[in-house]
Amino acid sequence: MVRVPATSANLGPGFDTLGLALAIYDELIITGTDAPGVFVEVTGVGRGDVPTDESNLVARSIAHTFRHVGLPSPGLQLQANNVIPHGGGLGSSAAAIVSGVMAAAGLLRGVAELTLDTMLVLATELEGHPDNVAPALYGGLTIAWTTDAGPRAKKLLVHRGVSPLVFVPDHSVSTALARSLQPAVVPYADAVFNLSRSALLVAALTQSPELLLEATEDRLHQEYRASAMPETSSLVHLLREQGFAAVVSGAGPSILVLASDPSQRAAAAALVAGHAGDTWRAVMAAVDVKGATVNPHQVEAKPQL
Known part of the structure; x- marks a missing residue:
């Protein structure tokens, strides 16, 4: 299972730079299938509105990550349990992208190892800017910036009184x-x-x-x-x-x-x-300090995250 926090970017003056991870989570369960393609089941926010095939943003993020390592995306069943509001300024698209990138990284363990910094690059390529994907990945308060070599981010711990x-x-x-x-x-x-x-x-x-x-x-x-x-x-x-x-x-x-x-x-x-x-x-909501997490487990002899 992949768990990704909501995020709030800008925080007032930190336009396109500062971001904060919040303890409001979207969850994604991934099951490998023998059939090709990606099939998505959505519960909660976005049910009936978001695509349930390969055009789904989570599915596109998985495929993007597999392409990065030169491999085709496998057949997958995705169960997206969404809580983060869509179109609300709380990083719902960033959460979907990070969910997909993290899921792909989990599926690729032992085949290709992806660092958080690499995942930041991949997520930013899809999102367009790093201010939301950075706190979604790292948790806490993040300062994000771009260089000629790509996006970068620094995580800071938030005062417990906030x-x-x-x-x-x-x-x-x-x-x-x-x-x-x-x-x-x-x-x-x-x-x-x-x-x-x-x-x-x-x-x-x-x-x-x-x-x-x-x-x-x-x-x-x-x-x-x-x-x-x-x-x-x-x-x-x-x-x-x-x-x-x-x-x-x-x-x-x-x-x-x-x-x-x-x-x-x-x-x-x-x-x-x-x-x-x-x-x-x-x-x-509390400040999320962990960022996106992946917890692999087995259900009915089918590989899941």
Whole structure:
């Protein structure tokens, strides 16, 4: 079985660079079959909507990884148990990609050994950028960047006082639409502002949670994308005005609050419940520290992960 956490990218000022793994998991069970092709059964989020054949993103990720080592993808039965919302800014596509890459790596054990760094490259090739796939693979807080040789990532441990809270609305937003609203050029002062806040955010998340409100200030992307998700923008402003470190999670429309302790997290949940009723679902999630995991086992004499 493969287990992959949800992720929240950007975290306010760390646009396309910072990411956090959250203890909300999609699970994938893989069974080898004698018949060629890939057959997918989906339960939970995406059932009836996502493809159930070789065009499924998990299946494509498995095939991509097998091609990397010069081997054909075997016949497989996949059972995808999905919890991460689709189109919510919580890394559902990254989780699917990492699930496939990790599953393929597990199937290839003893034939071709793939390191986490290689899996980061393969996942980024499919996702297009490493800010979500990095925390999905490594867990914790990650700093991702690209070089001429490919994507890189550094994992950091999050201060135990940091208490994440996610607000998930009953609607989604296209990531492509959100990204289309981002300008190609930003003011110099705004770039410098975000550089300072990004550096401060790393310190706040790893050492000084009391600085999270200031550290999550952003001028590069959230306001530009506000027109695509006005309810999200309004709620982020309300939370921040009341002293909570709220940011748009990834491309939205979900909201991430980085509370400095559990009591502050509970207060933020109460504020949103009183303001927005049941249109936003509050999820109190811990920081995932392990990242994606693979647990091989046998069921009915058929090889599974």
